[in-house]
Amino acid sequence: MPIWQRIRLLLCVVPVLALSGCIESQADPMIELSGPTMGTYYSVKIARPPAGLTVAQLELELGFVLNAVIAEISTYDPNSELSRLNANSSTDWIPISAQLLNVIADGQRIAALTDGVYDVTIGPLVNLWGFGPEHRAERLPTAADIQATRERVGYRKLELRSAPPAVRKARGDLYIDLSSLGEGYGADRIVAWLEAHGVTDYMVAIAGAIRAQGHNAKGQPWGIAIEQPLPEQRSVHRVVPLSGHALATSGDYRNFFEQNGKRYSHEIDPYTGAPVDRKLGSVTVIGDVGMTVDGLATALMVLGEERGPALAAAQGIAAYFIVREGTTVRGIASPAFQAYLDAVGDAAGD
DSSP, X not given: OOGGGOOSOOOEEESOOOOSSOOOSSOOOEEEEEEEETTEEEEEEEESOOTTXXXXXXXXXXXXXXXXXXXXXXXXXXXXHHHHHHHOOOOSOEEOOHHHHHHHHHHHHHHHHTTXXXXXXXXXXXXXXXXXXXXXXXXXXXXXXXXXXXXXXXGGGEEEEETTEEEEESSTTOOOOOHHHHHHHHHHXXXXXXHHTTOOSEEEEETTEEEEESOOTTSSOEEEEEEOOOTTOOOEEEEEEESSEEEEEEESSXXXXXETTEEEESXXXXXXXXXXXXXXXXXXXXXXXXXXXXXXXXXXXXXXXXXXXHHHHHHTOEEEEEEEETXXXXXXXXXXXXXXXXXXXXXXXX
């Protein structure tokens, strides 16, 4: 399964949700556009679009934006900037674009925050377990396989320079995987284009990474429904109003494989070199930047149902954890997430 198909949680987007208690008889004009990208899908909804903006223009321009993102950070495109960086075995400074540096730097910040539980150099382990570009082996990795691969992993083995933009690897075979930031980064890039062209009311989704601003065609906040983290069903766990923020969800129940009666998730712990085995089904994070919340959701998912909420509380991260308890689930809101809900609830009632 392609790295871009690592859809950590396919959010159900509810674009018209009456959160304010005021239902209008007429909806304002709306442009809606969706299509494939990065091995998954994107969706853009624009309420009250600027005069002259058409679906055809939007499709063309957003195609350019998304193709540019793929050309920067895809590990599936051998000609992408990231693929060329990974193929470069030099341990000297390697010049890269400011855009790629920005994405890697965000990943390095999250890695430092989690003491390496989140790690952008985890690519070799992702590939070893069959969740990357390489074909999954018929057998499970051995302890020796895992140990040898872990030698190539470690965010401290990667050094960044901002002026001029460059990276330096401590090992020439270091392999960077930015898929846990990619969907959020793509959403951020779409939002930048929309706002530069006068769009003020929008909802942008790339799989589980979402950005929203303003109101929908009914004049109400955009409502995002978080799915129950149960592989046998698709149902809504709760709905979160979103405007002026980014939201991303990471989950373990859509991308996995089973062997010898055991399920192996694509969420891999760099310390063990193996997929995590947790009761935690999904994590949703709300913040200002899509790329950042995308990475944080993955990091908290790997940390699990005990260390994840503790880190979120200590760092003021607005995160919502859904823990599986048999056939039922239990939600845990961090203090910052609960404060966000209280604030938007108050705003919706005004």
